[in-house]
Amino acid sequence: MRKFMLGLLPVACLFGADAPYEGQWNIFVQNEPRGRAWWLEVKGGKGRFVGAPGGGMYDIPHLSTKDGDLVFSFEGPQRRAPDEEYRAHIANGRLRGTLKAGKEYFDWTGLRAPEITEHDDGSWKPGEAVPLFNGFDLTGWKPMIPNKPLGWAVKDGALTNVAGANNLITTRRFWNYDLHAEFKVGEHSNSGIGLRGRYEVQILEDFGKPPDSHGNGALYSRIVPSVNASKPAGEWQTLDIRLVGRDVTVVLNGKKIIDKGLIEGLTAVANNPDEGAPGPFILQGDHGPVEFRKIVVTPLKK
Template structure:
């Protein structure tokens, strides 16, 4: 019996050997897709394998319900509503991947659809902190109150569906997301906006991390609340105003550390953003990126968008 147990133990160890290299956070670029994905694997090489994923329908960060590693192949799946041809159907989407050097190289498959190839890179360590060593540069007015100068729609060619009326930037929902032509790293961002009943939008920091805009006055807080880092960091309180009133964000981003002030109330205080959200247009977390305005979920108005770069103080 002892011999049998030893053989089983050794066999299990052989099966898990090397699997631990899958562990960690991965930033993923799917071929031909406008959005990046994010994956976290823990417990590979042990019986406690777990994973989280951003990229399945719904947009939130999900615990992975079906996950395995066998013979060097990672496999996970979600049963969701997917667009298949001209219809939306509840089917099973499957991701598979293998390690190739320092990359995760994989494929995503839906029944009856051409597979999507993808590549993942280990998420970078960004060690900049909001530690008092930063000072403000010159403020930049990202919205000039007249037109869309400095902004690019991210939809189909020729599709805009954003306009300026009486000094206010407004979308004709559903509209493509808007991105600044300029890219930024560390900054303070001041935004004044207004939403109607049941409306929903968002602000993409570096084009990767969404600060949620939601008409949720008086509702309990959640990972989707107004001012949340979408599906990642909950606000401490609901500081939203009623629908139809002008509201303001003051957002500070240094490295991965974010602070969010909504209508004068600090709702997120120097918290770490651990990875991409579903708004991400690229997986390159260590690089500067644009400011995004989400336009496809509901009508939203902006009257002021001011970004102030943050630079290291002279020492």
């Protein structure tokens, strides 16, 4: 028994050292070139992260504490440079951190993810529908990434982009709602709709492929659709999304593919880490060509 306890001691010490950092953190990054937010979870001596190269949610292979600081880094495609080091400490209840990787250097600040108690429990009623696209111009939208060409225009009543365009973001912010969108993607193209500026519902040309956490209608990298309900490339498709608190329901082309799925945290599209506040919609334009011809949000209220 004594040998068994001694064997457990290093693990117990690791968990104890990590204890102040346990939980989920929403992270604002100073001077991040694409205006993106990050997300970090520390749990039981392990970690997960959104914000590394690749755009997914990744397990952290190297996580420890050094001199009281939380220190972590990645391997493979997610590693920015051989000398990569994320380092953070807690000050006044906030996670104050840095990233050093080759010539890259970022200061970042993490806030604990808030508890959101609202649920899609049948008590929410629709308000007045708000068209987000008028079919004529970009009224109500602005570029998300500063100093990058817009790359969007309205053609034949549809909002269209060119490959590598900026992301669009609404000037208005919303909390709980139903969203209806009609879209079309070409072969090998993808896009996405960011909810509250934080959670991406993926748009992808993946007709006939197995459901995937990065597939059409998925909550990107987090919730896998129950079925693939995609149409072939070049056909108009519909997305109906209901968001209440952290509960999300997705109906793709009339088929429910996510039913009140729990959103644990940010996805890679996030530019607004304040999960407790209303946020904008984001249309992803930087991957491939996509068209939208109808985007309508209906706020929900008690």
